[in-house]
Amino acid sequence: MKATIKEVARLANVSVATVSNVLNQTKRVSPETVKRVEDAVKKLNYQINPLARNFRKGESKLIGFVVCDLSNYFFQDIALGLEKRLSRYGYRPILIDSKENKLTEIENVRNLLAGSIDAFIIAPTTEDCSYLKLMLEQNPVPVVFVDRKPVGYESDLVLSSNEQGGYDAVMHLISRGHKDIAFIGSRFDSTMVERAAGYKRALVESGIPVNANYIRYGEGLSLPHKELRYGSIYQHTLDLVTNYPVTALFVGNNMATIGAYSCLKEHKIRVPEDLAFITFDDSFWLTLTTPAISAIAQQPEKIGDLAGKMVYQRLCDVKNKVNREPQLVRIDTMLVARTSSM
């Protein structure tokens, strides 16, 4: 059925070693021999058997992308960038959803590891990633983290400029005359804390006192989009607009915006007249709402691209027995001002 390297060798009248060397350009082979081999390959329509090669080389060419919440399209966009980059190197990502559940994440990593993955890219569900120490001890593979900063496991890391993004969002609101500005993060984690830090810096620099009541965090559950709208973000939003004189709201990510904006809509809070609104994460539907929603745009595809680059570098380092310090890279964000904050 499918030709093997042996048959190519026979037809070309050379050894399998030579065929392999021609195919992989691992050794110099005389031009005439190369020609004979290539002709035989063409004639037999030979294609290398990757199963055999991977087995032999002890690699799978698969990279596990373990995502805290795949229903968040932000991560799917990261996956797009990742796939594009990895395919250039002959690698493929395996996507797997942790559903914001630490145990699921650990189970996923364990499964992938047992399935002979070559490396990991992880958007962790919680900060504590010390479990990786034990799991990767016997079987060390490179890890690159994205979007959320891990604790307990030192490795490469790609993050957005969260603090600066938060700062830009709030400076924008302040420039529009707002002073009573609230922040709602989707959950209490390093990423949201960074965005809140930018929020605070903008206030402090502008001489506006920071009011602890104005800073909220949700639970960051992985819920179907439909249920999101009645979760804690919705409640925080309602509480803020009902019981506090806030005139502007900065929401920490796209998922939280679903809850917050649903609340404003249902309670007929006029945006921006009653409440100016801006979110982290740009999405196509932010222009289809009335009014269109302002955002601090992240660059998820770029994050994925870079993570792919970095993990490949590590893979090369392993082969070349090079040792480098873990790296932290930040990706810029950009203010996109729309009617909701104008």
Added chain:
Amino acid sequence: MKATIKEVARLANVSVATVSNVLNQTKRVSPETVKRVEDAVKKLNYQINPLARNFRKGESKLIGFVVCDLSNYFFQDIALGLEKRLSRYGYRPILIDSKENKLTEIENVRNLLAGSIDAFIIAPTTEDCSYLKLMLEQNPVPVVFVDRKPVGYESDLVLSSNEQGGYDAVMHLISRGHKDIAFIGSRFDSTMVERAAGYKRALVESGIPVNANYIRYGEGLSLPHKELRYGSIYQHTLDLVTNYPVTALFVGNNMATIGAYSCLKEHKIRVPEDLAFITFDDSFWLTLTTPAISAIAQQPEKIGDLAGKMVYQRLCDVKNKVNREPQLVRIDTMLVARTSSM
């Protein structure tokens, strides 16, 4: 470093064949021997090397999901259902984006095939899938199609009840008193034609003449969400509301709705007062617009789940040398009426 089956055999004082048989339950082994093997496995923390096993068995446990347009979240939701189902069988999907380009699709299939994929699930970019005949000739693997009906290659197929969904959408509009109802499909393909057929049946059954000017198709390009809004769908929408006395619009899918709804918003067409609106595909953001948008909901996760089931069945059939006719399965849709059509 990592223990092999040989070491387990030595420690348990049995042959590697016996260890393999215990591990895979391929043969009866005496309880005492089983115990000895299991103890050895535990002691050495042995894990089977999937690379070796896959090579030996000639399978990769990977299934290629070749998607016409991954930026359409509908397909990402299918992927979610697919992944869940396949993981039960020990398989994993490899996602790959054809970007609505036939050549890219063919190239993707070729690449995956060279990468030793065990089967395909394909959402084809165009109807003509005859290229598969040649490519799978030397290396036949099961194929299941989803969402779009192929021509030139007979295989299993999972589709939504498009005709019925279109019918339901339009009957809903008619029940609200509309007679001048337009349809815009994202592109001219079998799926959109089916939805248009439901549209026509509803009109005919209600004694409303079918007006050819009211039926439009876009180009179905894979564009970034932001550019979609100024494509042909936008133009068709503008033409319809400007030059024809239409009072209701039925849009063929979620992507087209981005273009159509952007147009209505920009031209301040009041929905539903000036124009009632309903789309195919439900999405979370349809409730965040003003007004909320009615939809014929598909069940993408269920489609993915079923496609996974069917492809697995085929894989089993191949092993058991069973031959079955290609199967076509339809998944129900559901009317979700919101303010845009009320």
Added chain:
DNA sequence: CTGAAAGCGCTTACAG
């Protein structure tokens, strides 16, 4: 019920 052995299709020191 158990084991010895062949072999899947490659890659890679090693020898010449």
Added chain:
DNA sequence: CTGAAAGCGCTTACAG
């Protein structure tokens, strides 16, 4: 520059 040969870690007839 080329080839003979070992071997990666399994599974699977086959023999007993």
